[in-house]
Amino acid sequence: MHPDPKVADPMDQIIVQILNGLDKGSAYALIALGLTIIFGTLGVVNFAHGALFMMGAFCAVITSKVLSASHKVVDETRTDFLGNPLQVDVFYVQQWFGESAGAAIMDWAVPIAIIFAIPVMILVGFAMERGLIKHFYKRPHADQILVTFGLALVIGELIKYTFGANPIQTPAPAAFTGSLDFGVFLGYEAQTIMYPYWRLVYFFFSAIIIASVFAFLQFTTFGMVVRAGMADRETVGLLGIDIDKRFTLMFGLAAAVAGLAGVMYAPIVAPNYNMGLDFLVLSFVVVVVGGMGSLPGAVAAGFLLGILESFASMPVIVDILPGINQIIIYLVAIVILLTRPRGLMGRKGVMEE
Amino acid sequence: MTDQTTQTPVATPVRSKSAKSGILGLTSKDSTLLMIIIGLLVFAPFLLNPFPEGSGMAQFNAGYPDLMQRFVIFGIFAIGFNILFGLTGYLSFGHAAFLGVGSYAAIWSMKLITLNVIPAIIMAIVLAGAFSWVVGKISLRRSGIYFSILTLAFAQMSYALAYSVLTPITGGETGLQIKNTDNPLFGSLNPGEIGRANFFGLEMGTSYELALGNWLFTFNLGYYIAAVAMLIAFYLSIRIFRSPFGIMLRAVKSNQQRMNYTGLEPKRYTLWAFVISGMFAGLAGGLMVAMDTQVGPERMFWTASGEVVIMTILGGAGTLFGPVLGAGFIKYLENIVSKINKEILHQWFAFMPDGIEDLLVTMVYPFVGKGWHLTMGILFMLVVIFLPGGLVEGGQRIAGLFRRTKSADKES
Numbered sequence: 001m002h003p004d005p006k007v008a009d010p011m012d013q014i015i016v017q018i019l020n021g022l023d024k025g026s027a028y029a030l031i032a033l034g035l036t037i038i039f040g041t042l043g044v045v046n047f048a049h050g051a052l053f054m055m056g057a058f059c060a061v062i063t064s065k066v067l068s069a070s071h072k073v074v075d076e077t078r079t080d081f082l083g084n085p086l087q088v089d090v091f092y093v094q095q096w097f098g099e100s101a102g103a104a105i106m107d108w109a110v111p112i113a114i115i116f117a118i119p120v121m122i123l124v125g126f127a128m129e130r131g132l133i134k135h136f137y138k139r140p141h142a143d144q145i146l147v148t149f150g151l152a153l154v155i156g157e158l159i160k161y162t163f164g165a166n167p168i169q170t171p172a173p174a175a176f177t178g179s180l181d182f183g184v185f186l187g188y189e190a191q192t193i194m195y196p197y198w199r200l201v202y203f204f205f206s207a208i209i210i211a212s213v214f215a216f217l218q219f220t221t222f223g224m225v226v227r228a229g230m231a232d233r234e235t236v237g238l239l240g241i242d243i244d245k246r247f248t249l250m251f252g253l254a255a256a257v258a259g260l261a262g263v264m265y266a267p268i269v270a271p272n273y274n275m276g277l278d279f280l281v282l283s284f285v286v287v288v289v290g291g292m293g294s295l296p297g298a299v300a301a302g303f304l305l306g307i308l309e310s311f312a313s314m315p316v317i318v319d320i321l322p323g324i325n326q327i328i329i330y331l332v333a334i335v336i337l338l339t340r341p342r343g344l345m346g347r348k349g350v351m352e353e
Numbered sequence: 354m355t356d357q358t359t360q361t362p363v364a365t366p367v368r369s370k371s372a373k374s375g376i377l378g379l380t381s382k383d384s385t386l387l388m389i390i391i392g393l394l395v396f397a398p399f400l401l402n403p404f405p406e407g408s409g410m411a412q413f414n415a416g417y418p419d420l421m422q423r424f425v426i427f428g429i430f431a432i433g434f435n436i437l438f439g440l441t442g443y444l445s446f447g448h449a450a451f452l453g454v455g456s457y458a459a460i461w462s463m464k465l466i467t468l469n470v471i472p473a474i475i476m477a478i479v480l481a482g483a484f485s486w487v488v489g490k491i492s493l494r495r496s497g498i499y500f501s502i503l504t505l506a507f508a509q510m511s512y513a514l515a516y517s518v519l520t521p522i523t524g525g526e527t528g529l530q531i532k533n534t535d536n537p538l539f540g541s542l543n544p545g546e547i548g549r550a551n552f553f554g555l556e557m558g559t560s561y562e563l564a565l566g567n568w569l570f571t572f573n574l575g576y577y578i579a580a581v582a583m584l585i586a587f588y589l590s591i592r593i594f595r596s597p598f599g600i601m602l603r604a605v606k607s608n609q610q611r612m613n614y615t616g617l618e619p620k621r622y623t624l625w626a627f628v629i630s631g632m633f634a635g636l637a638g639g640l641m642v643a644m645d646t647q648v649g650p651e652r653m654f655w656t657a658s659g660e661v662v663i664m665t666i667l668g669g670a671g672t673l674f675g676p677v678l679g680a681g682f683i684k685y686l687e688n689i690v691s692k693i694n695k696e697i698l699h700q701w702f703a704f705m706p707d708g709i710e711d712l713l714v715t716m717v718y719p720f721v722g723k724g725w726h727l728t729m730g731i732l733f734m735l736v737v738i739f740l741p742g743g744l745v746e747g748g749q750r751i752a753g754l755f756r757r758t759k760s761a762d763k764e765s
Contacts, residue, residue, distance in 0.1 A: 045498055132738075135738070139741075140442075141497060141498060142442065142444045143737060143741065145444065145498070145501070146662070146666055146733075146737045147734055147737040147738060149659065149662075150663075150730055150731075150733040150734035150737060151730075151734060153726065153729070153730035153733070154727060154730035154731055154734060156726075156730075157724065157726045157727035157730055158727065160726075161719050161724060161727065277656075281505065281509065281655060284502055284505075285502060285505075285506060288498070288499060288502045292498070322517070322518045323513065323514055323517045323518030323519075326510075326513035326514070326516070326517055326518075327509075327510045327513050327514065330506035330507070330509050330510045330513075331506075331510065333502065333503075333506050334491070334503060334506050334507070337495060337499055337502070337503060338491065338494060338495075341495065341499075
């Protein structure tokens with residue numbers, strides 16, 4: 001998956017690292033975006049957001065399992081090695097939609113999972129907000145962190161109980177396996193800069209989602225009200241608008257964004273029950289670096305840290321500063337928090353009590 | 354002493370009595386608590402072994418040295434964390450780093466200087482304290498979630514560095530053990546002999562076993578050393594809670610702005626609380642090495658920091674006894690409940706009709722054995738939602754119910 005380390009030309013090294021950083025950065029940006037939406041609207045620090053990302057990834061797993069459900073049919077014409085009639089696995093989708101269409105559906109399980117994941121994740125988000133987080137608005141941030149942290153643990157354990165502790169491989173559609181020879185477009189020799197197709201898809205996918213979230217907030221009446229509510233909740237309420245209902249919907253939206261990030265990430269890293277917490281820690285760092293409550297900040301910081309992380313893993317840099325690839329994100333977070341207390345694009349007066 | 358008690362709301366009702374009965378500078382209520390802790394620690398090998406050997410319930414016995422040591426060591430860790438979080442409200446998500454630093458310091462002391470555990474523990478406390486001073490100095494420039502993220506970032510950095518670059522000092526992925534090539538400065542090891550941790554010549558594994566009827570009680574030296582350490586830690590924690598310093602820390606939690614206006618500097622007090630709790634973590638790390646001479650970087654991973662948060666909250670943050678209770682509770686779940694498997698469940702429910710037995714087993718099974726994390730997570734959530742004061746508050750509420758009925762009788 002990773003580029004050839006033998007490449008000596010520094011320029012294509014840099015391009016390769018930027019590309020590598022983009023897909024990780026996309027995931028960070030999507031999760032951080034959802035976290036920031038929740039924080040900006042409801043003022044809640046949601047430590048269970050990584051778990052929502054993981055649930056998205058497991059939506060992909062479930063879809064691919066359901067679509068490749070099969071039943072045994074005895075094939076009289078063939079025999080197995082013991083001489084008994086051979087039992088053949090017949091996939092339901094192939095039975096219903098025909099041989100080739102069924103195979104295509106199974107192959108495209110991950111993209112199909114998107115359709116399934118959106119309503120599921122919105123519902124999950126809705127249930128989470130109404131069932132649990134609603135009761136924590138008036139409690140201190142520490143309590144909110146703790147209860148959502150507990151929820152993240154519980155969700156992780158439920159996933160472990162249902163799907164087992166091992167990662168579950170969920171392949172991308174066959175059309176997207178292999179790599180794009182990106183260097184050719186820039187006038188390099190063939191095979192210089194290779195980039196897996198699926199990661200490119202992931203990047204464009206996340207770009208579309210980020211753009212649509214921003215467009216939704218910027219250009220619709222609903223989005224306008226939500227932005228007004230983020231700026232001054234009380235006044236919006238006084239104008240006779242039920243802002244709480246809209247904020248609950250925004251929670252559902254944030255959950256869906258995290259879920260979609262997870263669905264599409266499943267082919268890149270095989271989903272396991274720990275991935276939620278792994279991503280959570282990093283996305284929190286991303287949010288804080290971007291500035292609590294700033295949506296553009298979260299997206300920018302996501303990509304920035306993703307790319308920085310991949311630059312720090314360049315052999316040249318690791319030779320000079322060993323171990324830097326492991327700590328770069330945290331180091332950047334510490335430096336930014338100490339020099340720019342509100343993060344890159346944080347607003348005044350957010351989380352400063 | 355007297356003005357302390359007037360300022361401490363908890364101590365006021367008993368002040369008149371406490372003035373004379375101040376053992377070690379404690380009020381009578383606190384000395385009772387300390388006495389209870391001493392009793393629990395001394396008689397733990399009995400108390401934790403209530404079921405006779407060989408009986409069906411013997412698996413619930415927790416009175417074996419390894420687990421008892423863990424109870425007290427994590428108790429110390431949680432007591433220290435509570436001094437920071439319980440009093441000042443600063444939620445650190447990186448306390449495992451100090452525990453790890455303490456562990457590494459202790460094992461190097463054993464490898465290089467002497468196999469006696471006391472210098473190792475002192476080294477652990479000092480180095481963890483120094484490290485926590487550096488981390489605290491930087492992290493405390495921010496508060497709230499930023500503080501949590503900063504401490505988390507430092508801990509994750511320490512973990513990543515211990516895992517990779519610092520391998521010459523930390524042993525990397527495999528960690529550090531005492532090997533037969535180690536020859537400490539003050540030690541009389543034969544060449545090739547693997548050194549063992551000792552307390553002035555007595556090995557930590559030394560145990561005295563007492564068989565009474567069907568019961569077998571083990572009194573382990575390592576456990577009692579850890580218990581003494583925890584007793585000191587607990588005593589210090591009481592003193593800090595009741596001191597003017599402790600009141601300052603509470604002021605940091607309730608109203609920093611007012612403190613600023615009064616001309617006090619909250620940061621200085623918080624930094625001291627941070628360093629003290631870091632030293633407690635170092636003590637716990639040093640004791641871990643004293644009991645079992647090995648360290649690995651996973652001890653510093655952020656889930657370990659999360660565990661001490663869970664222990665403290667579950668038991669009751671801001672209370673004296675809560676963290677100890679929480680630590681014991683979690684370690685009991687981890688070591689005892691995790692051992693329950695399907696066969697054992699079938700034995701328990703064997704008296705039921707078959708169908709119901711299977712149903713019960715399927716219902717209970719997800720919560721025991723490997724699923725103990727699930728039980729812990731659910732309990733933790735329930736406590737955060739319904740009992741912000743933890744199990745201690747739960748106990749007080751139940752006690753309060755009884756007391757109210759009693760006092761109502763008296764008054765009428």
